[in-house]
Amino acid sequence: MVSQRKIIHIDMDCFFAAVEMRDNPTLANIPLAIGGSRSSRGVIATCNYPARAFGVRSAMPTGQALKLCPQLHLMAGNMEKYKTVSRQIRAIFQRYSDLVEPLSLDEAFIDVSDSSHFGGSATRIAADIRRVILAETGLTASAGVAPNKFLAKIASDENKPDGLFVITPGEVSAFVEKLPLAKIPGVGSKTAERLARLGLTHCKDIANCELAVLVKHFGAMADSLIKRSQGIDERPVRVERQAKSVGVEQTLAVDIDVYQNCVEALSSLWPKLQLRLANQGDKGLQKIGVKLKFSDFRQTTVECQAQTASLEQFLPLLQQAWQRRQQQGVRLVGLQLGFNTPNPGQLCLPFDLQA
Template sequence: MRKIIHIDMDCFFAAVEMRDNPALRHVPIAIGGARQARGVISTCNYPARSFGVRSAMPTSQALKLCPHLTLLSGNMDKYKAASTQIRHIFARYTDQIEPLSLDEAYLDVSDCALFQGSATRIAEDIRHAIVSETGLTASAGVAPNKFLAKIASDENKPDGLFVITPDKVADFVKTLPLKRLPGVGSKTAERLSQLGLHSCADIIAAPLALLIKHFGAQADSLIKRSQGIDERPVCSNEQRKSLGVECTLEHDLLQYTECVETLSQLLPQLQRRLEHYSNTAAGRITPIQKVGVKLKFSDFRQTTVEKQGQPLQLDKLLPLLDEAWQRRQQQGVRLIGLQIGFKTAALHQMALPF
């Protein structure tokens, strides 16, 4: 088994703003759309979360929950600089680093000789280095695999550490709610609950035929995760899986032709991003596998229609848009997105002793 650390920065964008302006530390703040815009909250600090404000929440809803919320537009260059500084800290311990975003990453420290190979002490040292060198706090999870490490990092947030040793895996997952498993969204969690399946122990006890009937290919993942099994290695090649652009509209679109016009404006933006990515080392060897169109409706439902082998051309995208449009249930469209997925190589790695 591997020794995996998942590092998750605490309310990263907001934390950078509070570090640079101490007056913001004890007031509810959020990075997101302006009051007049139809934006969403990117992240918020813990005082804002006490009012129920959350990431990905519409700004209008956040302001209803917390009328005195301080909204900041954010500074991506500043956040990227802090992320780069943190990445350099990771590199002192291992070259097996898999960034998930600017504020979180997996580290495989199986071969790290520091602290007699103790992953727990390595994680503690990483957290100490981050706070002393950047002024930001991070939470960490330590476990024999990626999915358990990610769950562990959320156990003692903020500024905490949680360790799941190999001998504790079975007891930990036994009572773990299924909604915390990767790939189990709200709809899947609801279906599981309707079948009387609430924890990982329930999955292990359930008949295989029942799981296959209701969840198909997903049944295999449910069974493995419910036993604490995750064979995925930490992938340090940073191969991009997707690329996309989207636009939250100032007013709901009620006509299909308006959606076509917006999609035609998004297409050149995505083509420019793809051209820029193609000029990188990874982009030159990553072929496009699929293209998709995403719509979010007035009631905040969203749908994505994808097709493999599709050229990135407007006339080829219109059938995807049309299919997504048919799912609107008389609702207007508040967001339109366009995305491409890349082919990714399957990687394998031998397990190492914990």
């Protein structure tokens, strides 16, 4: 049975680039990207929609972006400015509900199940949040409204940019039937390929698949696939809490056996980790780490103590992890950060200290 909660997912439109375009309107109609530079290796943190028309996207190596769009205007960005705007936006969320779960500087879940605003209409609340954000910050936001977090996040992407999409409880079944499995969070390109080989491409296909087949091929992930394919997600919206660690990782579409390709894969994760790090406020950094999973499903993590984090600091750790591959390809790359805690021995990420 689908929960009757009212969840809103707000996702700012090309947030970093949007802030820069707001502050300098001459940038509004040209291809713009934040991150990287023409003279050094880097990756795109985000880009505006004129840049996306050329195929530029976030997490893309800067060199590749410039090949697609030679006239691309690159900016280093100003994280302190983006954090200030993010705090302003979160303060707006708090006017509607105390249950706000930030995911990064530019997106959050809001549980308005018990809100009295607009007669309890989540749709009207979402519309008003978008209106107030635009009026007070000059920025546009997209919103998804649904009975749970999983569907609300997917809904917010349906009418981007500057859009609103609603999935009512009565529409859940019809919506998920047509939903591609690749859109389920946690289903990367590699898993989507494995699903497709079994003839499973949309959520409706999972309902006709035997449980034993799913468990055989996907193990513990089978339960999540079944629930999400039915539009079920019991996770509550959790207010911001102190994290002991953060990390990002990506399962690759094709196993990597060339070191430089692994460097590029790691570099593409850096903008995502920067967003998560910025979301942690002023916590003291204690450790950084690189995680690799190999073709034979062995995995290794190499870390070192650090009070700051930059892409260049991860590269020696990647080299050490790469040397452990034993001629195997690399199927997953991850970056990890550990923070100072009262009991640092209980970090939830299993670091293998290489001081």
